[in-house]
Amino acid sequence: xxxxxxxxxxxxxxxxxxxxxxxxxxxxxxxxxxxxxxxxxxxxxxxxxxxxxxxxxxxxxxxxxxxxxxxxxxxxxxxxxxxxxxxxxxxxxxxxxxxxxxxxxxxxxxxxxxxxxxxx
Amino acid sequence: xxxxxxxxxxxxxxxxxxxxxxxxxxxxxxxxxxxxxxxxxxxxxxxxxxxxxxxxxxxxxxxxxxxxxxxxxxxxxxxxxxxxxxxxxxxxxxxxxxxxxxxxxxxxxxxxxxxxxxxxxxxxxxxxxxxxxxxxxxxxxxxxxxxxxxxxxxxxxxxxxxxxxxxxxxxxxxxxxxxxxxxxxxxxxxxx
Numbered sequence: 001x002x003x004x005x006x007x008x009x010x011x012x013x014x015x016x017x018x019x020x021x022x023x024x025x026x027x028x029x030x031x032x033x034x035x036x037x038x039x040x041x042x043x044x045x046x047x048x049x050x051x052x053x054x055x056x057x058x059x060x061x062x063x064x065x066x067x068x069x070x071x072x073x074x075x076x077x078x079x080x081x082x083x084x085x086x087x088x089x090x091x092x093x094x095x096x097x098x099x100x101x102x103x104x105x106x107x108x109x110x111x112x113x114x115x116x117x118x119x120x
Numbered sequence: 121x122x123x124x125x126x127x128x129x130x131x132x133x134x135x136x137x138x139x140x141x142x143x144x145x146x147x148x149x150x151x152x153x154x155x156x157x158x159x160x161x162x163x164x165x166x167x168x169x170x171x172x173x174x175x176x177x178x179x180x181x182x183x184x185x186x187x188x189x190x191x192x193x194x195x196x197x198x199x200x201x202x203x204x205x206x207x208x209x210x211x212x213x214x215x216x217x218x219x220x221x222x223x224x225x226x227x228x229x230x231x232x233x234x235x236x237x238x239x240x241x242x243x244x245x246x247x248x249x250x251x252x253x254x255x256x257x258x259x260x261x262x263x264x265x266x267x268x269x270x271x272x273x274x275x276x277x278x279x280x281x282x283x284x285x286x287x288x289x290x291x292x293x294x295x296x297x298x299x300x301x302x303x304x305x306x307x308x309x310x311x312x
Contacts (some may be wrong), residue, residue: 013262017259019256019260049259051256051259051260053252055252055258074176081264083253083259083265085252085256085266086252086255086256087257101278102278102281102282103282104281104282105264105265107255107259107265107266107267107268108268109249109250109255109268111250114214
């Protein structure tokens with residue numbers, strides 16, 4: 001994930017909906033920017049719907065994918081929900097090749113390539 | 121407001137129980153391509169189409185009954201679409217499959233929105249491409265997921281399967297903690 005240096009982490013909360021927008025910029029020496037930016041922000045969310053805005057995220061490492069899976073598991077365990085949105089095609093592709101889009105709630109930014117109209 | 125197939129089909133009810141046996145989706149303002157994709161994604165479902173509905177028009181006379189999926193296509197009037205989303209979520213439309221379970225909980229003091237969320241009736245919003253702020257607003261308004269137009273049948277089916285499972289872990293993640301702790305190939309660091 002490209003991160004930090006740019007705008008600070010943006011956090012909005014309304015009722016049971018919490019929105020976290022990851023920062024922009026570049027800090028490639030940090031292995032798990034997702035975990036670093038979420039640190040302390042996802043505790044005690046309970047039945048909250050947590051929305052993660054990936055607008056500024058240009059790529060993800062496998063470690064960061066693991067962080068998101070763990071977060072999904074924790075949210076589900078506490079009766080909450082996790083949704084990822086504003087993913088670029090490049091970042092969405094990472095979830096697609098790992099089939100994580102079938103596990104996580106993901107809303108991409110651009111339309112899918114109509115490879116086939118069939119379900120199979 | 122136009123409402124197609126608004127009258128319940130008696131053939132969809134089991135004798136005696138009067139419970140719907142066929143899953144039902146209500147689609148708001150879907151274009152032809154999206155409706156076609158929805159029908160392809162849900163071939164066995166009863167899909168009812170509502171055109172021109174607003175939160176204000178529905179509050180007066182709308183009785184949707186049980187439904188298993190709500191699909192809303194974003195209109196040019198974004199604010200109106202968000203109002204509709206909020207209305208649908210607050211209305212607490214329950215799934216046909218979960219109707220019996222919900223009936224058991226009636227009378228208990230529960231939050232209506234939470235009850236609807238547990239019972240099903242996921243809300244899917246179809247949005248134009250590059251409408252990030254709207255996606256954010258729709259999710260915040262209670263949508264379970266957003267798909268970018270043109271929405272394909274496979275995407276719809278995948279989304280619905282995930283939401284209807286209640287975001288349950290799959291077989292690869294069901295026992296994630298145990299699997300990680302037992303992974304003999306796990307790299308604990310250090311020089312190789």
